[in-house]
Amino acid sequence: MNYQVTLFCGTGKYKPVSAIVSSETVNLNDKIAKKQLITKGATKICAKHYWSGKDLTRLGYTAAKVREYNPEKIAQENAERYAQIKAEKYASGEWKCPKFEKEV
Numbered sequence: 001m002n003y004q005v006t007l008f009c010g011t012g013k014y015k016p017v018s019a020i021v022s023s024e025t026v027n028l029n030d031k032i033a034k035k036q037l038i039t040k041g042a043t044k045i046c047a048k049h050y051w052s053g054k055d056l057t058r059l060g061y062t063a064a065k066v067r068e069y070n071p072e073k074i075a076q077e078n079a080e081r082y083a084q085i086k087a088e089k090y091a092s093g094e095w096k097c098p099k100f101e102k103e104v
Helices: 031-049 053-059 071-092
Strands: 002-009 017-022 061-068
């Protein structure tokens, strides 16, 4: 199973950074397993950015989130969200419907 680990800057000065971590199926409500995933993700992020653990604390990356990473589900959600936005924009007249597309 793949999980996305995202580290957030506590001050909001820097953008969040994330990494995809592979692991066996883990219950995300289990604090020990979640902490292991966060550690694994932070290690991967540090290697990618040439940082150390001290750099993470210096830059303020103190908060972390973990979620299941399923690319098909995410793509489907994004397509649904875009279809909804597109329908709202066409209805309000902000966007014009292309000739080859039917009016929504």
